[in-house]
Amino acid sequence: MTGIEQIAAAFAGHGKRAALMPYLMAGFPDLDSSRRIGLAAADAGADLLELGVPFSDPLADGPMIHMAGTRALEAGVHTAEVLALARELAPAAPLVLMCYANPILARGVERFADELAAAGASGLIVPDLPLEEAPAVAGACEDRGLALVPLVAPTTPDDRLEAIGRRARGFLYAVSLLGTTGERHGLADSFASVVARAAAHTDVPVAVGFGIATGAHAVEAARAGADGVIVGSRLIRAAAEAHDRGEDPAPSVGAVVEELAAALATEPSR
Amino acid sequence: MSTEAIEHRFGPYGGQYVPETLMPALAELEAAWEQARRDPQFTDELDRLLGDYAGRPTPLYLAARVSDVVGHPVYLKREDLMHTGSHKLNNALGQCLLARRMGKRRVIAETGAGQHGVAAATACALLDLECVVYMGSEDIRRQAPNVQRMDLLGATVHTVETGARTLKEAVSAAIRDWVANVEDSHYAIGSAVGPAPYPALVRDLQRVIGDEARAQILEREGRLPERVIACVGGGSNSIGMFRAFYEDAEVALVGVEAAGEGLDSTRHGAPLTAGGRPGVLHGSLSAVLQDEDGQILEAHSISAGLDYPGAGPEHAFLRDSGRARYVAVTDRDALDAFARLSRLEGIVPALEPAHALHWALANPHAELDLICLSGRGDKDLAQVREARGDDGPAPR
Ligand SMILES: Cc1ncc(COP(=O)(O)O)c(C=O)c1O
Numbered sequence: 259m260t261g262i263e264q265i266a267a268a269f270a271g272h273g274k275r276a277a278l279m280p281y282l283m284a285g286f287p288d289l290d291s292s293r294r295i296g297l298a299a300a301d302a303g304a305d306l307l308e309l310g311v312p313f314s315d316p317l318a319d320g321p322m323i324h325m326a327g328t329r330a331l332e333a334g335v336h337t338a339e340v341l342a343l344a345r346e347l348a349p350a351a352p353l354v355l356m357c358y359a360n361p362i363l364a365r366g367v368e369r370f371a372d373e374l375a376a377a378g379a380s381g382l383i384v385p386d387l388p389l390e391e392a393p394a395v396a397g398a399c400e401d402r403g404l405a406l407v408p409l410v411a412p413t414t415p416d417d418r419l420e421a422i423g424r425r426a427r428g429f430l431y432a433v434s435l436l437g438t439t440g441e442r443h444g445l446a447d448s449f450a451s452v453v454a455r456a457a458a459h460t461d462v463p464v465a466v467g468f469g470i471a472t473g474a475h476a477v478e479a480a481r482a483g484a485d486g487v488i489v490g491s492r493l494i495r496a497a498a499e500a501h502d503r504g505e506d507p508a509p510s511v512g513a514v515v516e517e518l519a520a521a522l523a524t525e526p527s528r
Numbered sequence: 529m530s531t532e533a534i535e536h537r538f539g540p541y542g543g544q545y546v547p548e549t550l551m552p553a554l555a556e557l558e559a560a561w562e563q564a565r566r567d568p569q570f571t572d573e574l575d576r577l578l579g580d581y582a583g584r585p586t587p588l589y590l591a592a593r594v595s596d597v598v599g600h601p602v603y604l605k606r607e608d609l610m611h612t613g614s615h616k617l618n619n620a621l622g623q624c625l626l627a628r629r630m631g632k633r634r635v636i637a638e639t640g641a642g643q644h645g646v647a648a649a650t651a652c653a654l655l656d657l658e659c660v661v662y663m664g665s666e667d668i669r670r671q672a673p674n675v676q677r678m679d680l681l682g683a684t685v686h687t688v689e690t691g692a693r694t695l696k697e698a699v700s701a702a703i704r705d706w707v708a709n710v711e712d713s714h715y716a717i718g719s720a721v722g723p724a725p726y727p728a729l730v731r732d733l734q735r736v737i738g739d740e741a742r743a744q745i746l747e748r749e750g751r752l753p754e755r756v757i758a759c760v761g762g763g764s765n766s767i768g769m770f771r772a773f774y775e776d777a778e779v780a781l782v783g784v785e786a787a788g789e790g791l792d793s794t795r796h797g798a799p800l801t802a803g804g805r806p807g808v809l810h811g812s813l814s815a816v817l818q819d820e821d822g823q824i825l826e827a828h829s830i831s832a833g834l835d836y837p838g839a840g841p842e843h844a845f846l847r848d849s850g851r852a853r854y855v856a857v858t859d860r861d862a863l864d865a866f867a868r869l870s871r872l873e874g875i876v877p878a879l880e881p882a883h884a885l886h887w888a889l890a891n892p893h894a895e896l897d898l899i900c901l902s903g904r905g906d907k908d909l910a911q912v913r914e915a916r917g918d919d920g921p922a923p924r
Binding site for chain 2 (some may be wrong): 313314315317320324328331335357359360361362363364365369385386387388390391409410411412413414415418422433436437438464485513
């Protein structure tokens with residue numbers, strides 16, 4: 259199966275109200291812990307895994323993910339180690355790498371795509387590579403059956419959404435709000451409309467992320483028509499808090515993923 | 529004002545490497561600028577403010593004693609005499625007028641030396657706009673007078689505590705604010721960096737420096753300068769200066785970066801001079817200090833305005849094409865030029881243009897120099913004293 263096919267199968271076969279896609283930061287709190295966090299998340303009901311590559315200047319990320327990336331870099335995590343980690347996690351669940359543009363360009367687009375495919379990853383998300391800058395990376399992914407997953411935002415107008423939706427592979431990532439990643443009290447007003455507009459403009463599943471932190475949020479997203487939900491900062495916080503208490507972060511993250519999976523699996527009580 | 533196409537790329541450099549959320553805002557900004565620059569109502573108002581309010585045209589000064597030292601005439605373009613004390617106000621006035629025209633009542637800015645922050649706060653006070661400025665805590669420490677000025681002008685200054693707590697992180701924080709508030713806010717970037725259309729927009733707003741200086745030196749000397757020299761942080765005063773001379777093939781364009789503690793150390797701010805693989809920082813592909821993995825490295829310079837690991841994409845293009853050359857000057861040499869200009873001419877320069885001055889003093893083989901004195905040095909007095917280990921002015 260190609261990466262694109264693996265993602266399609268994950269969205270088709272999860273048996274939940276929406277596919278659950280936990281985000282974890284490679285190398286946070288350290289490389290081995292992040293490996294165990296990924297495995298724990300898969301065990302706890304993750305349908306896909308999103309693996310973040312630490313970057314020095316993460317413009318789309320709020321304080322929690324920024325902190326995790328900074329800590330990973332301070333500990334000396336390199337791209338080669340992140341790709342090795344991807345190789346260990348990919349058998350547990352279809353894996354999508356989240357990486358800013360510069361580490362990809364620095365390695366060379368073709369080489370990066372080769373190594374990603376060799377690691378058994380299914381796709382790639384590049385938060386600072388809009389449609390206009392994407393052709394080289396899109397081509398390299400396409401050649402290897404990898405999904406380049408584009409993002410759309412509440413500000414994206416319909417004609418642009420259409421162009422992005424047409425080129426989406428794997429799934430379309432709907433950013434739920436105006437802002438960076440991070441937990442919020444509630445979902446933004448913009449969230450239902452961006453999900454609906456995204457779905458109307460693409461043939462691939464729509465997963466919603468940014469600000470989704472609780473089972474209730476996840477259910478609300480599924481109700482609004484999202485085919486998948488992405489949860490990041492909440493899980494990074496769980497890992498950070500456990501680590502700071504001197505505990506193994508993997509079970510803590512696993513417990514939160516289990517809650518989210520349970521919420522998505524059952525009819526919510528109102 | 530230029531009416532040429534607004535460039536997205538300069539050769540391979542530039543582009544728009546930003547989160548999707550910002551793409552419509554960049555398109556809106558480009559369309560607004562495309563219209564405004566052709567609209568006499570806009571350009572007249574900008575010209576009037578640059579004149580009556582900001583003090584343009586700034587003088588071109590023949591620095592007689594510096595000229596004696598190097599053995600040929602050296603002219604200083606006196607941006608230090610502009611309102612707020614640096615060239616940054618040229619850009620801030622233009623962008624804040626544009627923000628108002630777009631109906632955006634809130635302006636976000638980043639600042640390193642504090643000069644762009646002060647300029648943005650000033651323009652916002654004048655135009656009755658809300659102003660939010662991001663500044664690293666290290667820069668807040670070393671450029672304290674400018675923090676007080678921003679506060680007086682009614683701006684809100686947010687302290688940035690990430691990374692090296694300097695300009696790179698301030699730009700990142702400003703972009704994150706813009707992502708969250710893009711509908712009612714304009715991001716007034718302070719240099720010729722960032723995603724398109726910013727590098728072209730900032731250059732066009734700063735080219736008044738070069739246009740004036742070119743006419744002034746022709747009038748005074750009856751000829752063009754042999755060399756045009758300007759410091760390069762992000763590259764706005766230099767690109768504004770250089771732009772006027774692109775077609776004058778006989779004029780050498782020299783951009784002076786910060787060599788910090790030396791180009792052979794890792795502590796400098798000279799991505800153009802150092803060379804190396806281009807990379808993406810803050811939305812555009814250009815010269816950047818980075819490691820093997822594409823992680824952006826921290827810069828270092830004694831001058832907060834040059835303490836940045838990137839440079840505008842048009843500079844990378846000018847370097848590759850050979851139209852401009854880039855050199856670098858250390859902290860120590862910049863401090864030396866800072867003191868020499870003060871004593872020789874009674875002009876205390878900002879530490880940023882002190883880099884350009886030093887290069888001209890150290891490379892005297894020319895017939896006629898034009899140097900951009902991009903700002904005044906009041907903001908740097910505490911920093912200079914600290915660097916020298918002085919307790920006060922040197923006794924004489
Ligand atoms: C006086 C002065 N000159 C130069 C610079 C460097 O910026 P740029 O390269 O954009 O002109 C600064 C930046 O703060 C400055 O304050």
